[in-house]
Amino acid sequence: MLLVVNSGSSSVKLAVFDGAELCAQAQVENIGSGGPVDHAAALDLGLLRLALPVAQVRAAAHRVVHGGAGLTQTCRITRGVEAEIEACAGLAPLHNPPALAGIRAVARLWPAMPQYAAFDTAFHATNPEVATAYALPLAERARGLRRYGFHGLSYAAIVRKVQEMPGSGLPKRMLSFHLGNGASACAILDGRSVASSMGFSPLDGLTMGTRPGGLDPAVVMDLVARHGADATEQMLNRASGLKALGGSNDMRALHGAGTPEAAFAIDHFCYWAARHGASLCAALGGLDAITFTGGIGENDGIIRSKIVNRLAFLGPVLDGDANARGDRALHAATSSVAIWTVPADEERQIAIEARAVIDHEEGLR
Numbered sequence: 001m002l003l004v005v006n007s008g009s010s011s012v013k014l015a016v017f018d019g020a021e022l023c024a025q026a027q028v029e030n031i032g033s034g035g036p037v038d039h040a041a042a043l044d045l046g047l048l049r050l051a052l053p054v055a056q057v058r059a060a061a062h063r064v065v066h067g068g069a070g071l072t073q074t075c076r077i078t079r080g081v082e083a084e085i086e087a088c089a090g091l092a093p094l095h096n097p098p099a100l101a102g103i104r105a106v107a108r109l110w111p112a113m114p115q116y117a118a119f120d121t122a123f124h125a126t127n128p129e130v131a132t133a134y135a136l137p138l139a140e141r142a143r144g145l146r147r148y149g150f151h152g153l154s155y156a157a158i159v160r161k162v163q164e165m166p167g168s169g170l171p172k173r174m175l176s177f178h179l180g181n182g183a184s185a186c187a188i189l190d191g192r193s194v195a196s197s198m199g200f201s202p203l204d205g206l207t208m209g210t211r212p213g214g215l216d217p218a219v220v221m222d223l224v225a226r227h228g229a230d231a232t233e234q235m236l237n238r239a240s241g242l243k244a245l246g247g248s249n250d251m252r253a254l255h256g257a258g259t260p261e262a263a264f265a266i267d268h269f270c271y272w273a274a275r276h277g278a279s280l281c282a283a284l285g286g287l288d289a290i291t292f293t294g295g296i297g298e299n300d301g302i303i304r305s306k307i308v309n310r311l312a313f314l315g316p317v318l319d320g321d322a323n324a325r326g327d328r329a330l331h332a333a334t335s336s337v338a339i340w341t342v343p344a345d346e347e348r349q350i351a352i353e354a355r356a357v358i359d360h361e362e363g364l365r
C-alpha cells in the first residue's frame with residue numbers, strides 16, 4: 001500500500017492506495033492555528049485517523065507544488081531530490097516548505113520507507129519555450145524566471161480520465177479549466193500541456209478565490225513601495241480575487257449574497273476565465289473539447305454556462321439540462337466542441353505515477 005501525502009500551508013490530506021484503488025483517507029486542518037503545532041504532529045494525527053496497520057504501508061508519495069526546471073517527472077526522493085525541492089522553495093516560498101515538512105515528518109516516523117515526489121509543475125514541462133519564456137534579460141531568465149504552470153497533477157488526471165471515458169477518445173485540442181480556490185486553465189494538445197494560464201507562481205492568470213490573477217507588474221511595484229514585500233505577498237495570495245471583489249472566496253456564498261459586489265465578482269471570474277481560455281485556444285490552434293474540474297468547475301452550472309457562453313464564438317454549445325444536472329457530458333447535439341465535467345483526482349494520479357516509478361525500480365533489480 002502507498003500513502004499519498006498532500007501537505008498544504010495549514011492542512012495535510014492523507015490517502016492510502018492499493019494500486020489505483022483508494023483504501024482510506026483523512027484530513028487534518030488548522031496546523032499552527034489551534035490544531036496540531038506542526039506538519040509532523042498533523043501527520044501523526046492523520047495516521048491515527050486513518051487507523052491503518054502501518055506495516056502495510058510500503059512507500060509514501062508527496063504532492064510537491066514546484067519542481068523547478070529540473071524535477072519534471074515523478075521520482076524517488078533521494079538526498080539530491082530533497083535538496084532540489086528545497087532550492088525550489090526560493091521559487092515557491094509559500095508552497096514547497098509544507099511538502100518538505102511532510103517529507104521530513106515521514107522520514108522521522110519511518111526512516112527506511114522509500115518516498116516519492118510528484119510535482120504540480122511537471123505536466124507543463126512539455127510547454128514550448130515560446131510559451132514559458134518571459135521577455136526579460138538573459139541573466140534573469142538564467143536564474144529560472146520563467147513560466148512553469150501549476151495544477152499539473154489535476155490536468156494529468158483529466159487526460160487519463162478522458163482517455164478512460166467510453167467512446168470519446170482523447171480530443172486533439174482540449175481546453176481544461178481547474179476552478180477551485182486556486183483557478184487555472186491549460187491548453188492540452190494530443191494529451192500534452194502546451195500552455196498554462198499560471199506562470200512563475202500560481203498567482204497569474206484567472207481571477208481566483210483570494211488571488212487577483214493577471215496584474216501589470218507596475219501594480220505590484222506600487223504595492224511593494226507602499227506596503228512592503230511581505231504585506232504585498234500576503235495581499236496577493238490571501239486578500240485579493242473573489243474575496244476582495246465580492247466579500248467571500250466561497251463561490252456558493254457569492255451566489256447567495258445577492259449584492260452587486262458579489263455579482264460583479266462572479267462576472268469578473270467568468271470574464272477572465274473566458275479571456276484566458278480563448279488565449280489558450282490560440283496556443284492550441286482551435287478547440288475540440290472543454291473540461292471543467294475543481295469545486296466550482298464540477299459543481300457550478302451557472303459559472304460553467306457563463307464561461308462557455310463567452311467562448312461560444314469558438315463553437316461550444318451547452319445542453320442546458322445536462323449542465324444544470326452536472327452530467328459528465330454537457331454539450332448539446334449542435335455543439336462542435338465536446339464539454340465535460342471531470343472530477344478532480346489528483347491523489348490517485350500521484351499514486352499511479354509513484355506506482356509506475358516503483359514498478360520501474362523493481363524491474364531494474
Ligand code: ADP
Binds near residue numbers: 300
Ligand atoms: P481547493 O482549490 O481549495 O481544493 P475546491 O476545489 O474545493 O478548492 O473548490 C473550492 C470552491 O468550490 C469554493 O469557491 C466553493 O464555494 C466552490 N464549490 C464547492 N462546491 C460547490 C457547489 N456545489 N456549487 C458551487 N460552488 C462550489
